[in-house]
Amino acid sequence: MLAKQLFYLTSDQLHAWQWQRNTLFGPHIFPATRAGLNDFLAYLDRHGNRPGYLLTDLIEEDYTRLLLPHVRGRAGRKLRERRLVQHYRDTPYRAALVQGRSVEGRRDDEVLFTALTNPLLLTPWVDAMELMQTPLAGVYSCAMLGRDVLHRLAMRHRHVLLASWHTAGLRQTYFLRGAVKFSRLVQATPEEAQLHAVATQTARTQQFLGSVRLLARGDVLHVLVLAAPDQVERLAAECTNTAETIYHIVPLDTAATALHVGGAAQGVAAHVAEPTLLAMLARNPPASHYPTGAAGNYYRLLQARLSLYASSAVLATAGVVWSILNLASYTLAHGSAEGFRSETAHYRANYDRSMSSMPPAADKTANMRAAVSIDRTVARQGPWPVAMMRMVSGALEQSPQVRISRLDWRADVPGAPSGPIVGGAGGASGASGTAGTPALAAPTSSLALGIPKSPPQKLRVEAEVLSARNDYRKVLGEMNVFAQRLASIPNVTVEIVQLPFDIRPTQKLSGTVGAPTAGQEQNKFTLDLTWTP
Structure with a gap:
């Protein structure tokens, strides 16, 4: 697997990680200052040719749910693009996700509009990548990566709230039938975030989901908590299940194993979840959540270069295989030709010995072959x-x-x-000859x-x-x-x-009918x- 660069962005700093040999190394922390940006440029200068994946964890991330007419194809894409620009005209980091169709009315499309509403938090870092020609593969969101986490952890409940601690704070993302609908970030340091009671924040989020009619009365909310191993017992004591809330507390190391990234983040902080998300992103990167803009051109050039290298390798391999097969065929043909030459020499020697004991032939072999051919034709x-x-x-x-x-x-x-030739008598001798002298025979056509x-x-x-x-x-x-x-x-x-x-009508009729006529056949x-x- 190719080496990759992974960047985790918060509101005040950027963490840079390196992915090599299926292992995550780092991080290098760069604050959102002029000095931090200069250090980041130097960092990219050392690793600039590796593809980069930017994972954002910002409080300025907005989610809007709309019902749009069900339109397919290019017209539907243009409709969603126009509505997306109307909602988020001040940021290029926006996306529209079709999440099914409404079960009521005319069955409109359920579309989720999401965007990073403060592009100034990303612009300096993305511009630095473009300046250093770093291939930017995609811009991702921690909230939308939660879909893969739920799938790998087999959380198939209708209402799920994913809660995890990150460097930026406590992230809570709500999923309805596996589709993200809402996400919020309680911004604080990891130590402060772990002091916040998960039950308190879950109650606030549950109250908000009820106010926007995502949760109805009587719906059960399943809360999946990704916690550090040393916090599991404390959280289990604080989070008690109720009739409408059920908690599922999973240690980060257990979640990493279920996500097939166990051991990939060796030696990194185990009390936050972003290393696990970054390892999952590096191992199986999905399509970019947000457009990369001009900074993504270098990644597309890298893909084209790798495609050309792969095509050249395939052609070179095919050429080598073809050459080997030709050499093998030539060797076999050469060996067969030598065998045929020796066999021909053996038969020719036997023929010469047989012909040496025979009297001289009356004519040449070519003339005899022509005579046989003429005989068969006749x-x-x-x-x-x-x-x-x-x-x-x-x-x-x-x-x-x-x-x-x-x-x-x-x-x-x-x-x-x-x-006639058959059935007629032969004629006398020709008139051109005299008595006692044989007449000259006229030449006969070959058609005869x-x-x-x-x-x-x-x-x-x-x-x-x-x-x-x-x-x-x-x-x-x-x-x-x-x-x-x-x-x-x-x-x-x-x-x-x-x-x-x-x-014939010109002939005269004569005789008696039924009487034989003498002398007539x-x-x-x-x-x-x-x-x-």
Whole structure:
């Protein structure tokens, strides 16, 4: 934890403490005089870079309770700020605390306005901190720090009065449902304050709370007294419980243990409560109770500097970790590469030994690899009739009334003869050669081998419909269904070359219906299929 400076301010003096290694050291006392202020400047010059926390314990601390319309957001903050300036226009140390909503009427916000009404008591000390560039983290009030004391001591009663002795005197703070509503300071020295009867001061405060309607008739007020260990027995004898007042006397060392600051204020005065409050403030500092003004700019600069240091440390750590991981990866990769090199050398040596016993190769390895690649390309993209035969076979399975009588297939290669490749007869020798002399073969396009892509292919299908010869409508329907099934195949176009019978209007009808016609093939048709892969 960072070292801190803690300042306890009363009306006539300032106590300076140092917080180091979770321990409170001090105090250095500076009276509210010119000499005391000069000594304070010298003190800040020695410890000026440490953040400071100013705890005020002044009699000029005012509390006002108001009901304001329930407004949220920025508009609500502006409304409270305007009303706060109207109430305390002569001091910059003012704050508005929203403490819930009223249970009656339109449920307005219950707002507590508090301020240090005499800023001249703080101005010299705060100006000295600003002059020495001391980071002022916040200005705090002993009364409002009592909320944490009640929470840690488990005082969850509805009406609680916290009484404690300080250097400035006896401080009494009233809490309603855990929220501070009123505080008063009986100004006296610690010795004089302890002589004042707590019961007498509690009765006066209880009477005042009843007059301002904070306490109703029959309400029980629980009084929590933080006292020096040697005063507990005397206070227990003087403070007797009544029907409306119940006392809870807690020794300061027991309270320090409950506040998790036991042992933090070693060697300091044990008869006043401000060391315990200062240790609690140093260990878990809340947000500033009052604005710090220009003196707080150095603390904000310190926070920005610490944030930059923290970010730099995180980036440096990430860089170191990243570098270590990269070095580890490089080491692993280097080791793997060495292993691969040795393995490659081993396989290359075995290959060289195997090749040394073989006869010389007919061609280079690169040419052989290219030949294998061309062979695989031709086998995959070459113009083979198997694909179109598979298409026709699939259509025949769905058309059992159709029977194939002849198939003529050819690949449509530019420059190739138009005759069929499969199903047709070969031609004679070329005319360019003489008798007994072989003719020169024309160069073949690479498309004939499927390089770089498979060429278009054509298939002529001659088939007939196996049905009654005189049922012309059924014959024509079976042919159309067969042709449509072939045409539904992707990239396939179908052309009807010959119908089973001539139905053109220009032809003359002849013969007898139902009588066979000699020399004429009935129910036969011809289709041309074109497939573009």
